[in-house]
Amino acid sequence: MDDVATSAAPRTPGLGVARRLGTGVLVLAALVGLWEGYKWLWQTAGWKWPFAVDDVTMPHLYKVVEAFWQPTTTGGPPLIRSLLDATWFTGKEALAGFLLGALIGFLIAVVLSQSRFLERGLVPYIVASQTVPILAIAPMVVVGLGSKGVAGWKAVAVLAAYLTFFPVAINTLRGLHSVDPRALQLMHSYAASRWRVLWQLRVPASVPYIFTALKISATASVIGAIIGEAPASIQNGLGGAIVNFNQYYSLEPTFLWATNVVCAALGIVFFVAVALTERLVLRGAPENIA
Amino acid sequence: MTRKHWVVGLLTLACIGTAIGAVAASAAPKQQKLTNVTLQLKWVTQAQFAGYYAALEKGYYKDAGLNVNIKIGGPSITPELVVKGKQADFGIDWLPNLFATREQKSGLVSVAQVFARSGMTELTWKKSDITSIAKMRGKKVGVWCCGNQPELFAALTKNGIDPAKASDVTIVNQPFDMSLFLKNQVDAAAAMTYNELAQVLETKDPATGKLYQQSDLNIFKMASPQVGTGMLEDNVFVRGDWLKNAANQATTVKFLKASFQGWIYCRDHQADCVNITLKHGSLLGKGHQTWQMNEINKLIWPNASGIGQVPASEVNKTATIAKTYGVIKKLPTGATNYTYAGQALSQLKAAGVDVNGSKWKPATVKLTEGGK
Numbered sequence: 001m002d003d004v005a006t007s008a009a010p011r012t013p014g015l016g017v018a019r020r021l022g023t024g025v026l027v028l029a030a031l032v033g034l035w036e037g038y039k040w041l042w043q044t045a046g047w048k049w050p051f052a053v054d055d056v057t058m059p060h061l062y063k064v065v066e067a068f069w070q071p072t073t074t075g076g077p078p079l080i081r082s083l084l085d086a087t088w089f090t091g092k093e094a095l096a097g098f099l100l101g102a103l104i105g106f107l108i109a110v111v112l113s114q115s116r117f118l119e120r121g122l123v124p125y126i127v128a129s130q131t132v133p134i135l136a137i138a139p140m141v142v143v144g145l146g147s148k149g150v151a152g153w154k155a156v157a158v159l160a161a162y163l164t165f166f167p168v169a170i171n172t173l174r175g176l177h178s179v180d181p182r183a184l185q186l187m188h189s190y191a192a193s194r195w196r197v198l199w200q201l202r203v204p205a206s207v208p209y210i211f212t213a214l215k216i217s218a219t220a221s222v223i224g225a226i227i228g229e230a231p232a233s234i235q236n237g238l239g240g241a242i243v244n245f246n247q248y249y250s251l252e253p254t255f256l257w258a259t260n261v262v263c264a265a266l267g268i269v270f271f272v273a274v275a276l277t278e279r280l281v282l283r284g285a286p287e288n289i290a
Numbered sequence: 291m292t293r294k295h296w297v298v299g300l301l302t303l304a305c306i307g308t309a310i311g312a313v314a315a316s317a318a319p320k321q322q323k324l325t326n327v328t329l330q331l332k333w334v335t336q337a338q339f340a341g342y343y344a345a346l347e348k349g350y351y352k353d354a355g356l357n358v359n360i361k362i363g364g365p366s367i368t369p370e371l372v373v374k375g376k377q378a379d380f381g382i383d384w385l386p387n388l389f390a391t392r393e394q395k396s397g398l399v400s401v402a403q404v405f406a407r408s409g410m411t412e413l414t415w416k417k418s419d420i421t422s423i424a425k426m427r428g429k430k431v432g433v434w435c436c437g438n439q440p441e442l443f444a445a446l447t448k449n450g451i452d453p454a455k456a457s458d459v460t461i462v463n464q465p466f467d468m469s470l471f472l473k474n475q476v477d478a479a480a481a482m483t484y485n486e487l488a489q490v491l492e493t494k495d496p497a498t499g500k501l502y503q504q505s506d507l508n509i510f511k512m513a514s515p516q517v518g519t520g521m522l523e524d525n526v527f528v529r530g531d532w533l534k535n536a537a538n539q540a541t542t543v544k545f546l547k548a549s550f551q552g553w554i555y556c557r558d559h560q561a562d563c564v565n566i567t568l569k570h571g572s573l574l575g576k577g578h579q580t581w582q583m584n585e586i587n588k589l590i591w592p593n594a595s596g597i598g599q600v601p602a603s604e605v606n607k608t609a610t611i612a613k614t615y616g617v618i619k620k621l622p623t624g625a626t627n628y629t630y631a632g633q634a635l636s637q638l639k640a641a642g643v644d645v646n647g648s649k650w651k652p653a654t655v656k657l658t659e660g661g662k
Contacts, residue, residue, distance in 0.1 A: 056469055073568055073576045074662050082572055135366065143377055233361040235334060235571065243334055243364050244573045249467040251489055251575075251660050 032061055059254045064261065067254035079255060083241065083262045090225050090237035091266055093153050097160020098221035098270070102214060104161065105168025112169075113176040113202065114194070123173075130166045134224060137162060138231040152232040159228035164217040171213035175206025211278040218270035226263060238263050324357035325541055330369045330378035332524065334362045335571030337582035338484060339382070340563040341404070345552030347566045354544040360570075365466075370396055373529060379538075380545060385522040385605070386612040387437050389622045397530040399624070402546050402598035402631040403605070404553065405589040408513040408520030409483045410441050413471060413490065416506050420477060423510055423517060424449040429477035432464035440615040441512040442480060444519035447614070468493075483511070484585035488578055492661040501659060521608040522600065523589070525626075539630060547634035550597045550645065554638075557587050557647055578661030584653050591647030596639075598631035 042053040068080040112119040138159055145155040179201050187197050229239030245256040331339050342360055345351050351358040361378060363369060369381035370391040388400055414420040423445050433442045443453045452458045462476050468489045471479035481487045495502050513520030532538050556563035564579050605626055612618045638645050
């Protein structure tokens with residue numbers, strides 16, 4: 001995640017693509033070195049603290065990469081094929097949840113920004129909603145929507161939305177309040193309506209805040225989708241793959257690690273997609289950059 | 291869209307609708323209406339549930355007039371709660387867990403006992419000195435949490451070891467995979483014959499570079515006469531109030547009959563059922579599932595009472611063990627009702643189907659590394 005964050009928002013605008021790529025490779029190499037170094041040192045020295053290491057707990061990274069090309073069953077397709085299918089499935093849930101959550105979060109923020117009373121009354125409950133563990137909510141959502149005949153993956157999308165809406169709502173609300181008071185006074189002196197102030201002043205000012213929230217939400221929606229699959233009895237996604245490979249971990253630890261890599265990659269794709277959109281949108285309106 | 295476009299659009303839709311209707315009607319003129327039924331499994335897709343998948347694939351459910359939706363289980367799913375919450379009509383779980391939920395007023399009733407004997411074992415290494423349950427005194431003994439301990443606890447108690455006393459034995463909460471045992475972090479580990487035992491035998495012994503053999507292990511089967519504390523496992527259950535309805539009773543007979551047909555098919559066509567399982571669980575290893583299918587058949591067949599039924603004495607034995615180890619507070623009454631399983635069996639017997647499997651012989655499955 002770290003290397004993506006730095007390469008997506010470089011400090012020096014003149015940094016060449018090659019150099020940025022170089023940094024990414026360097027960071028990746030350092031992480032690989034850390035993993036393999038720890039493994040080698042602890043295994044050779046036989047250290048047991050903080051945790052003992054062997055090929056099951058920490059398989060060689062090249063073995064994890066190799067695992068992608070191994071079939072999970074005799075004569076079956078390679079793991080990567082199955083995982084891509086699962087990624088497509090989970091990605092669909094996460095994307096639907098992300099869009100739904102972002103929309104709901106934005107609408108909540110707009111409504112709350114219009115009334116101090118509502119904001120003071122409701123924000124604590126919005127915060128409280130996130131302190132309830134998603135694992136406790138998941139079965140309720142799945143069962144509740146299931147009894148209405150809603151397909152399992154849509155219930156999972158709702159769970160993803162549940163994780164998505166919060167950062168968007170809170171950050172957008174802050175953004176809507178972040179308006180320059182002088183600009184607000186100017187609008188008032190023109191007798192601008194509430195609606196106009198909202199759309200022409202508050203919303204544009206909140207755009208950078210919204211994108212910050214969307215970047216957090218993007219990865220959260222993927223996590224929500226993966227976690228939500230288990231209580232929804234869904235086996236076709238990455239959550240199902242994790243449960244399966246967890247069960248057979250001692251036989252083939254690399255499959256679970258490979259699945260984790262794919263899960264992370266899906267989160268990164270979501271993050272990068274939002275970051276790129278942010279650039280496109282904010283480039284068009286540089287005055288909006290806070 | 292203008293008004294004209296709307297009209298054209300609607301007309302087109304109407305035409306397509308009529309056409310589809312006509313095609314459907316001509317293709318299946320006597321299509322009977324299927325009853326929708328949902329089955330909640332105890333765990334994710336594996337050969338443990340092959341009979342139900344076979345009934346689905348071979349069309350037994352459809353022939354019985356049922357449209358069955360099979361929902362997989364998982365770490366965060368309790369089948370009893372799913373059925374009680376009306377999210378599924380039929381559920382599969384171990385019998386003692388059903389007893390336990392009945393004490394919470396779940397009102398669930400077991401309508402068929404598919405597995406006639408326990409598949410649980412406790413493993414120790416042959417090279418260790420633990421050659422009997424009694425020798426587990428003072429050792430680190432692994433077992434799964436949450437309702438899966440009673441069989442082992444009963445076995446320990448029978449041998450004078452109190453599982454609640456740390457001075458007698460150290461009970462270790464075992465995860466779902468066998469790493470602890472393979473790394474010698476526990477002296478004994480729980481293993482189902484059809485799953486975890488095979489996981490050990492699919493692992494290479496680092497000392498020899500060859501797969502572990504059964505001869506490397508002491509396998510204490512709970513169902514064996516030496517241990518003698520086996521409990522009944524996978525049963526099919528429904529809601530008691532749901533079963534009062536005559537239409538649901540008929541559905542239950544149909545569902546059980548078709549499911550039994552599925553299991554009978556898997557008894558006679560093991561390899562085919564492995565493929566059916568793999569079709570529904572694309573990430574599973576074929577070797578491991580072949581072993582599992584064979585072991586599951588051993589838990590079902592032979593059955594002198596006919597598949598789906600066990601003598602009342604077996605149910606009572608499970609209940610007594612469950613009560614002794616605090617799974618339930620008092621012995622259950624009315625928890626099982628095999629009336630409909632009996633009707634399903636009569637229908638199958640009348641059709642000349644072998645429901646006892648007395649001549650069935652298990653296969654010898656050769657395991658490979660990683661169970662692929």
